Amino acid sequence: MEFKLKIWRQKNARSQGAFVEYFISGVSKEMSFLEMLDYLNKTLIESGDNPVAFEHDCREGICGSCSLYINGRPHGPDDLIATCELRMTKFKSGDTIIVEPWRAKSFPVLRDLIVDRYAFDKIMQAGGFISVNSGAAPEANSIPVSREVADEAFDAAICIGCGACVAACKNSSAMLFVAAKVSQLALLPQGKPEAEKRARAMVAKMDELGFGSCSNTGACEAECPKGISLAHIARLNREFLLAVFKT
Amino acid sequence: MSSFINTSIGKKFLISITGLFLISFLAVHLTGNLFLLAGQESFNLVAHFMATDRVISFMEPLLAVGFLLHIVFTAYLTITNQFKRPQKFAKVDHRQTSSWPSQNMFVLGGLIFIFLVLHLSNFWYQMQFGEMDYILYGDIWVQDAYSLVTGKFIIWWYVLIYVAGAVFLGLHLLHGFKSAFFSLGLYNKVWGGRLMLIGAIYSIIITVGFSLIPVYFLIGHLTG
Numbered sequence: 001m002e003f004k005l006k007i008w009r010q011k012n013a014r015s016q017g018a019f020v021e022y023f024i025s026g027v028s029k030e031m032s033f034l035e036m037l038d039y040l041n042k043t044l045i046e047s048g049d050n051p052v053a054f055e056h057d058c059r060e061g062i063c064g065s066c067s068l069y070i071n072g073r074p075h076g077p078d079d080l081i082a083t084c085e086l087r088m089t090k091f092k093s094g095d096t097i098i099v100e101p102w103r104a105k106s107f108p109v110l111r112d113l114i115v116d117r118y119a120f121d122k123i124m125q126a127g128g129f130i131s132v133n134s135g136a137a138p139e140a141n142s143i144p145v146s147r148e149v150a151d152e153a154f155d156a157a158i159c160i161g162c163g164a165c166v167a168a169c170k171n172s173s174a175m176l177f178v179a180a181k182v183s184q185l186a187l188l189p190q191g192k193p194e195a196e197k198r199a200r201a202m203v204a205k206m207d208e209l210g211f212g213s214c215s216n217t218g219a220c221e222a223e224c225p226k227g228i229s230l231a232h233i234a235r236l237n238r239e240f241l242l243a244v245f246k247t
Numbered sequence: 248m249s250s251f252i253n254t255s256i257g258k259k260f261l262i263s264i265t266g267l268f269l270i271s272f273l274a275v276h277l278t279g280n281l282f283l284l285a286g287q288e289s290f291n292l293v294a295h296f297m298a299t300d301r302v303i304s305f306m307e308p309l310l311a312v313g314f315l316l317h318i319v320f321t322a323y324l325t326i327t328n329q330f331k332r333p334q335k336f337a338k339v340d341h342r343q344t345s346s347w348p349s350q351n352m353f354v355l356g357g358l359i360f361i362f363l364v365l366h367l368s369n370f371w372y373q374m375q376f377g378e379m380d381y382i383l384y385g386d387i388w389v390q391d392a393y394s395l396v397t398g399k400f401i402i403w404w405y406v407l408i409y410v411a412g413a414v415f416l417g418l419h420l421l422h423g424f425k426s427a428f429f430s431l432g433l434y435n436k437v438w439g440g441r442l443m444l445i446g447a448i449y450s451i452i453i454t455v456g457f458s459l460i461p462v463y464f465l466i467g468h469l470t471g
């Protein structure tokens with residue numbers, strides 16, 4: 001297979017980036033998208049060019065490192081996958097593929113396709129934890145949790161913090177990420193006591209860091225590699241509004 | 248309270264509450280307007296009731312405030328959200344991930360606003376401050392709102408504007424109805440599908456209902 005790639009190249013956080021075109025041939029159908037980029041980088045290095053910088057680690061959809069905006073969609077043209085799980089069979093030979101970094105005020109580009117997602121850590125530091133000692137595993141198991149609640153909490157806990165929801169959103173809102181983290185903890189008995197305080201603190205941090213507001217378009221849910229549901233955003237709204245109206 | 252309004256969720260709370268208030272107003276407005284189809288006397292008496300009833304008169308300024316708050320807060324969020332992504336994506340593909348109305352609520356709202364100004368200047372302003380005919384029903388003199396409205400609805404481009412307005416409104420509500428419940432936190436897996444269905448049915452009733460009236464009079468004029 002062969003492709004025309006238009007890839008965002010940017011030296012560092014301060015410099016102005018631009019798209020650079022590359023023609024690549026000899027791509028096999030079995031390659032993943034990241035392997036195709038590895039292959040491109042090999043040819044770039046051999047010809048004395050700088051390789052394209054992009055983030056990746058586990059390459060099996062669990063770490064949340066990979067983060068490419070491909071042909072107008074975060075994690076590319078497939079559903080419920082991270083970029084590392086995208087296969088070249090999703091493209092036709094001869095296609096033009098546009099590769100961009102996540103773009104948001106709160107996710108500044110560091111180099112080429114790598115962005116700084118430290119803002120997500122700051123939101124977690126604002127309240128994404130349980131401040132009492134919840135004990136060791138046996139103690140946790142002594143508190144009964146119903147199957148439905150455990151499943152619901154797990155569905156939120158599988159968020160890998162990739163930031164695709166921010167990239168998918170026309171407002172660069174981080175609501176799906178924050179909602180997943182708030183839900184995960186608010187649903188379980190150890191996290192309940194601090195649920196409202198947590199919701200307030202994390203939302204305040206999210207606003208402060210320059211993420212936009214939520215318009216409920218559903219683009220985040222559709223692009224999230226883990227299929228985190230909008231129902232979690234509704235729960236976050238509910239927790240937050242209850243917290244405000246009680247005080 | 249001010250710190251609440253300063254949060255993004257606080258602003259969306261106000262937008263959803265005013266949105267739902269406007270939705271309930273539309274239901275009353277459409278019900279009243281459908282009396283146009285029942286004839287001159289019925290409609291004029293309903294219009295007279297609306298103009299003189301205490302509860303309705305009390306709601307009128309509230310309605311203006313509701314519109315104003317809805318517009319101010321949606322405009323504020325729409326504009327500030329533009330600055331959250333200083334460098335735009337070269338290519339954006341929302342086709343498979345979200346509906347067109349959900350991505351264009353401000354465009355639809357703007358079109359509704361233009362329609363609203365036109366609509367108020369035609370009817371509301373005319374009935375408050377313009378020259379109106381009066382008819383005697385029993386022992387009360389009633390404004391002939393019926394003739395004012397039906398006089399406009401025999402002009403084809405007028406009818407076209409009203410149908411367009413009803414379509415914009417329906418599209419706005421196709422997303423807005425369910426979105427308001429999301430913003431209030433009133434959504435879960437069971438109610439998600441139901442809300443979407445109720446919202447779609449409501450939007451269709453609004454669009455068809457408000458279009459039907461001018462089209463009915465235009466057809467009546469052209470054929471008779």
Ligand code: HEM
Nearest residue numbers: 215263266269270321352353356357360423424426427430
């Ligand atoms: C009768 C007229 C109107 C009704 C019934 C109505 C209703 C609604 C409802 C229910 C929502 C959803 C609220 C939410 O997402 O929580 C909404 C959102 C919105 N409305 Fe309206 N609206 C009307 C007129 C307008 C006008 C005149 C404008 C602007 C000039 C406007 C702009 C918007 C925008 C931009 C949103 C999306 C806000 C966001 O999610 O970020 N609307 N509307």
Ligand code: SF4
Nearest residue numbers: 159160162163165224
């Ligand atoms: S909610 Fe989904 S898209 Fe957003 S950070 Fe978590 S896994 Fe990524």
Ligand code: FES
Nearest residue numbers: 057059064066084
């Ligand atoms: S590289 Fe770990 S999720 Fe893609």
